[in-house]
C-alpha cells in the first residue's frame with residue numbers, strides 16, 4: 001500500500017515537471033494574440049473547429065489557416081459571416097471587427113507553433129512545390 | 130394502455146426482499162446514483178437532437194449547435210462523476226463494514242456537485258462559457274466541483290484513518306482515485322494564455338480522469354463486486370487490483386503522451402505516448418481473463434446480480450475492444466498522423482467513454498439502487514432489453530463514426546482533398562449515426578424508467 005502511494009506521488013510529480021518543461025513557446029505571445037484567445041474561448045469556436053487537431057469536426061482545422069488566407073480575408077469572413085453550406089439560411093457566427101482582428105493574431109501565433117509534421121497534407125503540398 | 134402492453138415495463142418489475150442493516154452512507158449514495166442516471170437520460174436526449182442538427186440543414190434550435198455540444202460534453206464527464214461519488218461511498222462502506230467518517234459532509238458534497246453541475250449546463254444553454262473542449266463551463270463553476278471533490282477526499286481519508294489497520298486495498302484505491310480527480314481538475318480552473326499549456330492541461334481531465342482516476346475507482350468497484358458475487362476469490366482479485374492500480378497510475382499518466390503528439394510538445398512525447406500506452410492495456414487483458422474464468426465457474430445467480438453483470442460485462446467488452454485495442458491502433462504515431470482530429474476519434478471516444486466508463490457506472494448505480502429488491506421476470510426482461518438497445522445503438526453509432534472517419538482520413542488527410550467537399554460526402558454516415566443514437570436513447574430511457582421504478586420501490590421510509 002505504501003509503495004503504491006509513493007509510486008503515485010512520485011510519478012505525478014515527475015509528470016508535472018516534464019510537462020512544464022515541454023510547454024515552452026517558440027516565441028513570446030503578443031498581447032493581441034492573448035486577447036484573441038479570449039475571443040476564441042468566449043465564442044466556443046472549438047465546438048466546430050480543431051486546433052492541433054483537437055476539437056469539433058463540423059468545420060475545418062484552423063491550425064494553419066493563416067497560411068492559406070490573408071488576415072483581411074479572415075477578418076472579412078468573420079465580420080460579414082456568409083451562409084455555411086449545406087445550410088441555405090444559417091450563417092456562420094459573426095464577430096465585431098476588433099475581436100476578429102485579435103482572433104486573427106491568435107491564429108497567426110498558433111501557426112508558428114511547431115507540430116512535428118502534422119497535419120500531413122500540408123507536408124505533401126510542400127513537397128510538390 | 131392495451132396497445133403498449135407488449136412492453137415488459139408496464140406492471141410489476143420488482144419485488145421486495147429483506148435486506149441487511151444499511152449504513153447511512155449507503156442511503157446517501159442512492160441519491161448520487163439516481164441523479165447520475167437521470168443526467169444520463171438527459172444526455173442522450175440532448176445528443177440525439179445534436180446529431181439530427183448535423184444532418185438536417187437549417188434545423189431551428191433554441192440552443193445553437195456549438196453550445197449544445199458543450200452541454201453534451203459536460204454531461205459526458207459529470208454524470209459518471211456523480212455516479213462514481215455514490216459508488217465510492219457505497220462500496221467503501223461495504224468493504225470496511227462500517228459507517229463513513231461524516232454522513233452530513235457527504236450530503237453537503239452531493240448538493241454542491243449537483244448545483245454546480247446544473248449551473249454549468251444552465252449557463253451554457255445561455256451561451257455563457259469558457260470555450261475549452263470538455264470544460265466549456267465557466268472556470269468558477271469547476272471550482273465548485275473541486276470543492277465537492279475536496280469534501281469527498283477529506284471524508285474518505287478520515288474514514289480510512291478510522292480503520293487504520295483494516296484498510297482494504299479496494300477502499301484505498303478508490304480513495305486515491307477520488308483524490309486524483311481533484312488534483313487533475315484543479316489546474317483546469319484557471320486561464321492559460323499559453324495555448325500549449327492550455328491544451329496539455331485540458332487532457333488531465335479528458336485523458337487522466339478517464340484513464341487513471343476513474344480507472345482506479347472502477348477497479349475498486351469491480352474488485353468489491355467480484356468478491357461479493359463470487360466471480361473470483363478475494364486473494365485473486367486483490368492481486369489483480371494491485372497490478373491494475375499501479376499500471377493505471379504509471380501507464381495512465383505517461384500514456385497522456387498519446388494526446389501530446391502534435392500540440393507543440395517535443396518529439397520525445399511520440400515515443401513516451403506510444404510505448405507507455407501499451408502498458409495501459411495489460412490490466413484489461415487480465416481482467417478479461419479473470420472474468421471469463423469466473424463466469425464459467427459459478428452458475429446460479431439472482432436476477433439482480435445478473436442484470437448488474439449484463440451492464441458490467443458490456444463495460445468489460447468495450448474496455449478491451451473500443452478502448453484498448455482501437456485505442457492502441459490509433460496511438461501508433463503513423464496512424465494517428467492521418468486519423469487525428471477526424472471522426473475516428475469520435476468513434477473511439479463514444480466506445481471508450483460510454484462503453485467502458487458509462488456502462489460501468491450504470492452497473493454500479495443499478496446495483497446500489499436495486500438493493501433490497503429482486504426484479505420480477507418481467508422487470509429482468511425489460512432490463513435486458515434496455516441493455517441490448519444501448520449496445521445496438523452504441524455499436525451502430527460508433528461503426529458509422531469509424532467508417533466516416535476512415536473515409537475522411539483517406540480523402541482529406543491522405544489525398545489532400547478539400548475539407549468542405551469531403552464533409553458533404555459524410556452525410557450518409559452521420560445520418561446512420563443519428564439513427565444509432567436514437568436506438569441508444571430509447572435504451573437509455575427504458576433503463577431510466579426501470580431504475581425509476583426500482584428506486585421508488587426500494588425507498589426506505591424517512592426515519
Ligand code: HEM
Nearest residue numbers: 339387406452453456457459460469470474478481482485
Ligand atoms: C476507458 C478508457 C478510455 C477512455 C474513456 C478514452 C476516451 C477517449 C476520448 C474521450 C478521446 C477523445 C479526445 C478528444 O476528442 O480530444 C480519446 C482519444 C484518444 N484515445 Fe482514448 N480512451 C480510453 C482508452 C484508450 C486507450 C487504452 C488508448 C491507447 C492504448 C487510447 C488512445 C487514444 C488516442 C491515441 C486518442 C487520440 C485520438 C486523436 O488523435 O484524435 N484510449 N480517448
Ligand code: HEM
Nearest residue numbers: 056057173176177179180205474475478482483566569570
Ligand atoms: C444518444 C447517444 C449519443 C449521440 C447521438 C451522440 C452524439 C454526439 C455528437 C453529435 C457529438 C459531436 C460530434 C461533432 O463535433 O461532430 C458528440 C461528441 C461526443 N460525445 Fe456523444 N452522443 C451520444 C452519447 C454519448 C455518451 C453516452 C457519451 C459519454 C458518456 C458521449 C460522449 C461524447 C464525447 C466524449 C464526445 C466528443 C468526441 C470527440 O471530441 O472526439 N456521447 N456526441
Ligand SMILES: [Fe+2]
Nearest residue numbers: 336340387388
Ligand atoms: Fe487517452
